[in-house]
Amino acid sequence: MNKKIAVLPGDGIGPEVTAVAVNALQRVAEKFNHTFTFEEGLVGACAIDATGNPFPEETLHLCQSADAILFGAIGHPKYDNDPTAPVRPEQGLLAMRKALGLFANIRPVNTFKVLADASPLKREIVEGVDFVVFRELTGGSYFGAKGRSEDRNSAYDTCTYTRDEIARITELAFTAAAKRRKKVTLVDKANVMETSRLWREVVQQYAANFPDIELELMFVDNAAMALIQNPRRFDVILTENMFGDILTDEASVITGSLGMLPSASVGSKVALYEPIHGSYPQAAGKNIANPMAAVLSAATLLETSFDLMAEGQALRNAVEEALNNGFVTVDINPTHHLGTREVGEKICSFV
Numbered sequence: 644m645n646k647k648i649a650v651l652p653g654d655g656i657g658p659e660v661t662a663v664a665v666n667a668l669q670r671v672a673e674k675f676n677h678t679f680t681f682e683e684g685l686v687g688a689c690a691i692d693a694t695g696n697p698f699p700e701e702t703l704h705l706c707q708s709a710d711a712i713l714f715g716a717i718g719h720p721k722y723d724n725d726p727t728a729p730v731r732p733e734q735g736l737l738a739m740r741k742a743l744g745l746f747a748n749i750r751p752v753n754t755f756k757v758l759a760d761a762s763p764l765k766r767e768i769v770e771g772v773d774f775v776v777f778r779e780l781t782g783g784s785y786f787g788a789k790g791r792s793e794d795r796n797s798a799y800d801t802c803t804y805t806r807d808e809i810a811r812i813t814e815l816a817f818t819a820a821a822k823r824r825k826k827v828t829l830v831d832k833a834n835v836m837e838t839s840r841l842w843r844e845v846v847q848q849y850a851a852n853f854p855d856i857e858l859e860l861m862f863v864d865n866a867a868m869a870l871i872q873n874p875r876r877f878d879v880i881l882t883e884n885m886f887g888d889i890l891t892d893e894a895s896v897i898t899g900s901l902g903m904l905p906s907a908s909v910g911s912k913v914a915l916y917e918p919i920h921g922s923y924p925q926a927a928g929k930n931i932a933n934p935m936a937a938v939l940s941a942a943t944l945l946e947t948s949f950d951l952m953a954e955g956q957a958l959r960n961a962v963e964e965a966l967n968n969g970f971v972t973v974d975i976n977p978t979h980h981l982g983t984r985e986v987g988e989k990i991c992s993f994v
């Protein structure tokens with residue numbers, strides 16, 4: 644198989660973890676006789692430095708011409724610490740998601756057996772956790788009207804959703820649930836927010852056509868607690884943009900590290916694969932970041948965009964073998980650990 648993969652390393656640890664994922668994909672290509680061509684593009688703070696634009700036109704064209712996109716992370720403290728900066732790296736990520744129509748961010752949360760003690764939660768709580776979050780990615784308060792009053796003393800971020808925006812991700816979530824344990828939990832704040840009440844209306848209507856799938860309705864504050872108290876109760880979580888963002892960082896604690904959680908951002912055209920973590924600037928250039936979320940995102944790319952199931956599984960098995968042998972970064976094992984590159988080499992050797 645011949646495929647072109649757009650690689651957008653971004654900022655901070657993005658280039659380090661993405662390099663590991665690219666090496667792993669190259670190793671898979673060698674082993675299974677495929678040709679993957681990698682072409683790099685700029686997004687985030689590095690794109691602002693080079694062009695003034697966090698998501699340059701050239702990067703958009705690269706993404707549109709690719710068969711799949713592998714993304715690292717964006718963000719830099721010089722913007723995080725300056726709320727008045729007129730252009731921000733995160734605008735690049737949001738513009739990219741919007742321009743590519745990536746309306747669903749799929750974030751699986753599974754525990755690896757050997758990592759049960761890496762979580763601060765008790766082993767009996769985290770063992771066997773297996774759920775997936777369908778996070779809406781191009782709507783809500785991220786994209787609604789925002790701004791300041793003329794005197795700049797008040798600010799607003801408007802949360803808007805349309806029926807269509809809710810319906811298309813609902814369909815994906817129910818399709819996934821049908822192949823899993825047949826349960827969808829809609830997480831919202833319908834006791835307060837009108838947008839959440841629209842979500843309930845649309846999702847309940849949709850669910851009526853699928854009587855074999857259980858629909859559970861849960862307020863987000865309760866869900867934040869339930870995720871930690873009894874995460875095994877969840878199968879598919881369906882939720883809006885910001886709730887999904889927050890709940891999945893929380894969920895990463897179940898798996899042992901934020902550096903373990905991959906994701907797929909999908910729409911109707913080319914899909915993008917990204918770890919859920921950020922640019923972790925404190926670790927940039929130190930060869931300490933966990934590359935596994937990036938590698939697992941690459942495995943998802945193989946399976947989802949190229950339908951290469953055996954190849955994806957080979958990569959997943961390689962990650963598991965590295966974990967089982969204790970070849971992990973410091974976030975997983977503070978006493979016995981390897982660097983980002985070294986963990987990457989071990990993973991490649993197990994493919």
Ligand SMILES: NC(=O)c1ccc[n+]([C@@H]2O[C@H](COP(=O)([O-])OP(=O)(O)OC[C@H]3O[C@@H](n4cnc5c(N)ncnc54)[C@H](O)[C@@H]3O)[C@@H](O)[C@H]2O)c1
Nearest residue numbers: 716717718719723901902919920921922923924932933974
């Ligand atoms: N998708 C993205 O590109 C994305 C996602 C989240 C945050 N950000 C940006 O990243 C910057 C830093 O944000 P933050 O510190 O809140 O979030 P972060 O995800 O970068 O880091 C939070 C913490 O998670 C841990 N962590 C994250 N990735 C890890 C990895 N690969 N290996 C080991 N540990 C890891 C570290 O303890 C770190 O302090 C900000 O500019 C933010 O806007 C970008």
Ligand SMILES: CC(C)[C@H](C(=O)O)[C@@H](O)C(=O)O
Nearest residue numbers: 718733736737888919920921
């Ligand atoms: C950096 C930020 C805009 C982004 C988000 O909130 O979507 C990040 O937290 C993520 O989870 O990908």
Ligand SMILES: [Mg+2]
Nearest residue numbers: 888889892919
């Ligand atoms: Mg996030």
